Amino acid sequence: MPRSQIKPILGVCLCTLLALACSGKARENPAPVASTASEPEAPLGAPLKATLASAPEVPPPSGRHAPAKVVVELEVREVVLPIADGVQYTFWTYGGHVPGRFIRVREGDTVEFHLQNHPDSKMPHNIDLHAVTGPGGGATSTFTAPGHQTQFTFKALMSGLYVYHCATAPVGMHVANGMYGLIYVEPRQVLPKVDREFYIMQGDFYTVGKYREKGAQPFDMQKAIEENATYVVFNGSEGSLVGDKALHAKVGEKIRIFVGNGGPNLTSSFHVIGEIFDRVYTEGGTKFQENVQTTVVPPGGSSIVEFTVEVPGTYIIVDHSLFRAFNKGAIGMLKVEGPEQKGVYSGQEVDSVYLSDKAQTSNALERAAAGLQQGTLTKEAQIAAGQQLFLGTCSTCHQPDGRGLPNAFPPLAKSDFLMADKKRSMGIVLNGLKGKVTVNGMEFDSVMPPMSHLTDDDLANILTFVRNSWGNSGDAVSSKEMADMRAGTARPPGAGH
Ligand SMILES: [Cu+2]
Numbered sequence: 340m341p342r343s344q345i346k347p348i349l350g351v352c353l354c355t356l357l358a359l360a361c362s363g364k365a366r367e368n369p370a371p372v373a374s375t376a377s378e379p380e381a382p383l384g385a386p387l388k389a390t391l392a393s394a395p396e397v398p399p400p401s402g403r404h405a406p407a408k409v410v411v412e413l414e415v416r417e418v419v420l421p422i423a424d425g426v427q428y429t430f431w432t433y434g435g436h437v438p439g440r441f442i443r444v445r446e447g448d449t450v451e452f453h454l455q456n457h458p459d460s461k462m463p464h465n466i467d468l469h470a471v472t473g474p475g476g477g478a479t480s481t482f483t484a485p486g487h488q489t490q491f492t493f494k495a496l497m498s499g500l501y502v503y504h505c506a507t508a509p510v511g512m513h514v515a516n517g518m519y520g521l522i523y524v525e526p527r528q529v530l531p532k533v534d535r536e537f538y539i540m541q542g543d544f545y546t547v548g549k550y551r552e553k554g555a556q557p558f559d560m561q562k563a564i565e566e567n568a569t570y571v572v573f574n575g576s577e578g579s580l581v582g583d584k585a586l587h588a589k590v591g592e593k594i595r596i597f598v599g600n601g602g603p604n605l606t607s608s609f610h611v612i613g614e615i616f617d618r619v620y621t622e623g624g625t626k627f628q629e630n631v632q633t634t635v636v637p638p639g640g641s642s643i644v645e646f647t648v649e650v651p652g653t654y655i656i657v658d659h660s661l662f663r664a665f666n667k668g669a670i671g672m673l674k675v676e677g678p679e680q681k682g683v684y685s686g687q688e689v690d691s692v693y694l695s696d697k698a699q700t701s702n703a704l705e706r707a708a709a710g711l712q713q714g715t716l717t718k719e720a721q722i723a724a725g726q727q728l729f730l731g732t733c734s735t736c737h738q739p740d741g742r743g744l745p746n747a748f749p750p751l752a753k754s755d756f757l758m759a760d761k762k763r764s765m766g767i768v769l770n771g772l773k774g775k776v777t778v779n780g781m782e783f784d785s786v787m788p789p790m791s792h793l794t795d796d797d798l799a800n801i802l803t804f805v806r807n808s809w810g811n812s813g814d815a816v817s818s819k820e821m822a823d824m825r826a827g828t829a830r831p832p833g834a835g836h
Contacts, residue, residue, distance in 0.1 A: 383408040383449060391440035394574045395586060397536040397597060398443040401525055406447030413440060414455040415464045415483070415505075415518075422544060422570055423577040423668060425553040425708020430575065431462065431505070431516040437575030438540035438601060439503065439520025444470075446498040446527050451490065452477065458486035464513065468493075469501035469639070470522045478506040498526035500623030500641040502599055511603050515545055515563050517575060519601030521641060526625065533645065534592035540599035541607045541636065541658060541669065542575065543568035550667060552794045553708045566604040571663035573656065573671045580656065580671030588648050590677025593617075595645045602638025608659040609634050609642060611673065613652070618645040633659050648675045650684040666792065703727050711796055711818060718803060718815045725804025728797050732790065733805075741809040747785065749778035752809030764806070765816060765824045768798050795821035 386408040392398040401407075416435050422428040433439025444450055454466050463484045467476035471493045480491035505518035521540060545563040546556035550570065562569065573580055580586060588594055600607045610633040618627040619634045623641030634642045648654070656671035657664035664670050707724035710716030730739060733751075737743050741752035751757055756778040757764050771789035775782060790798065796818040806813035 386410050386451065388412075389442060389444065389450075391434065391442055392538065393434065393436050393440055394438050394538040394540060395580065397441055397523075397538045400529065400532075401443065401445045403445055406445060406449065408449045408451065409444050410451045410453070411442055411444075412453045412455065413442075413466070414457060415460060416457045417460050417462065419555070421576055422546070422556070422572070423551050424704040425712075426546075426548075426551060427555045428544065428546065429516070429555075429558075431460075431464065431513060431518050433466070433503075433505075433518060433520050437517035437519075437542065438538070438599065439518070441520065441538045441597070442503075442522040443525065444495050444522070445525045446495055448495045448524075449492060450495055451492045452481070453488055453490050454481045454483050455488040456483040456485050460485040462513075463507055464505050464518065465489075465507050466503055467506040468503040468522055470495055470497070470499070470503070470524050472496050475506060476503075482507065495524045498524045498625065500524075500597055500599070500620070500643055502601065502639050502641055504601060504639065511563060512558065512560065514601060514603040515543070516558060517542060517544075517601070519599070521597055521599040523597060530595070530643075533595040535586075535588055536595045536597065537586055538597050538599075539573050539580070539656070539671065540601055541571065541573055541605075541609070542601040543603065543605045544570040544572065546570070549794060550792070551797060553711060553796060563603070568605060568663070568667060571605060571658060571660075571667040571669040573669060577668030577670075582672075585653070585672035585674045586656075588673060588675050590648060590651050590675060590680065592675075593645065593647045594673075595643065598634070598636055598642045598644060599623075600636040600638050600640055604638060605658075605660075605663070606638065607636040607669075609636050609644070610657050610659040611644075611646070612655040612657060613650075614646050614648070614654055616644045616646045619643070648673070650680045651675050651677045707796070707800055718807070721800045721803040721815055722807055723804075724797075725800035725802070726808070728793075728801045729804055732793065733801065736787070741805070743778075745781070746783075749776065749781070749783045751805050751811070753811060754778050758806065758811055758813060761806070761813065761816065762824070764802060765798075765821060766828065768793075768802060769821070769824055770828060791825070795819075795825060 384407055389409050389411045390398045413433050415433055417429060417431050418435060419427050419429050430437050456464055463482060465478045465481040465483060467478040469476055471477045473493060477491055481489045483489045501522050503520050503522050505513035507513050545559045546569045547559045548556045598609050616631040618629055619631040620627045620643035623643060634644060636642045652675060654673040656673060658669040703723040704727055707716060707720045710720050736748040737751050743750035756776060768790045771787045773786040775784045799816045799818040799821045802816040
């Protein structure tokens with residue numbers, strides 16, 4: 340806040356203190372509040388307990404026309420949760436999930452904040468709320484050891500959508516483990532009512548294993564320092580807003596999304612494919628911009644976007660830095676139901692290939708991952724997982740039915756070339772292929788890019804699927820075989836790993 344506004348408040352506080360000391364009459368004469376307040380200060384009344392919400396839910400509007408005393412209780416928990424199918428990560432959370440619970444108060448409220456650190460925690464934590472005016476945003480008052488709780492009180496002087504986060508050293512690591520959330524301070528003049536409000540917060544994560552490498556994945560400090568994210572996701576995990584967990588709305592409804600970015604490193608280019616934001620309260624502040632395609636949300640920053648859904652269908656929510664969306668997890672979905680609006684949009688439904696394997700929450704992938712971990716992986720489970728992965732990875736070129744496209748992409752269905760040499764096919768997916776090949780009597784002279792960014796088990800599952808579909812029949816390819824192949828061949832220039 341501008342200095343010029345802080346001073347008068349400090350002045351008022353000082354006067355109040357003096358008045359208290361001299362007359363003891365402060366109770367009957369509540370201090371006139373701050374120059375920022377356009378309404379007269381009403382008595383706060385009995386304290387209210389804040390209702391918090393877990394993403395993608397947002398707590399209901401306060402509905403109040405006067406400030407109140409609001410009590411917020413937030414519990415820090417260190418929990419193991421999936422960050423992707425079959426990949427576990429130890430998140431440090433405000434309330435058990437990433438992002439932290441959504442807090443909603445009103446401008447002028449006095450917030451009594453309680454931070455609890457669960458006894459099972461291994462680390463001390465604190466909280467810095469960007470909505471707080473005061474040193475550390477609360478961090479200096481809330482250093483909380485495991486099994487302890489702390490308390491401080493602040494006045495929500497400024498309306499807006501604010502990030503809160505942990506500020507315990509190493510701060511970057513606490514934030515990288517998921518310690519962030521949003522607090523919305525409603526303006527005195529509330530925003531117009533909408534049909535649905537959602538909470539989406541982006542974050543980047545750094546694991547020792549590569550993207551989708553199965554099992555428990557520890558935090559990688561060096562990757563975090565280099566800002567080389569393994570995952571970039573909405574609401575704490577890949578797939579948190581996809582398939583069964585997609586957001587829902589009806590044609591004609593007005594949607595408001597409270598967007599946050601916990602970072603710690605990457606600035607989000609928040610975009611909803613096929614929509615234009617009617618209004619964007621840039622950086623979560625009071626002014627709005629209209630007719631916006633993509634809004635920038637920096638780490639430790641926010642944005643409030645509003646739009647009306649005119650046409651039914653599935654809208655894909657992305658960070659428009661697209662490799663993050665398609666190769667690191669930053670994809671969500673908004674499913675809109677209702678009558679067609681051919682005048683606005685006539686056309687095909689969303690292309691499932693484009694959505695790739697993210698279109699469904701994938702039990703097949705989970706089952707295969709669990710099987711691999713427990714040593715019980717069957718060929719059938721590999722085929723099921725491989726089918727899903729094939730749709731996301733290979734089918735754009737080789738086609739969903741494996742028949743390829745003449746003169747462009749060779750067939751995998753009944754491919755004599757594929758089935759003649761298992762090892763060669765493993766080498767092709769890992770390292771790509773270029774030059775003349777003859778498949779089923781047809782000649783191809785093109786380039787297939789290396790697929791080495793995929794994990795060994797994903798590649799093994801895909802090949803097992805391909806080698807046992809569309810009339811092909813062969814043995815399974817194991818993740819071990821793929822690993823040996825990877826270790827035994829130099830990566831060509833441009834390949835991922
Ligand atoms: Cu922390």
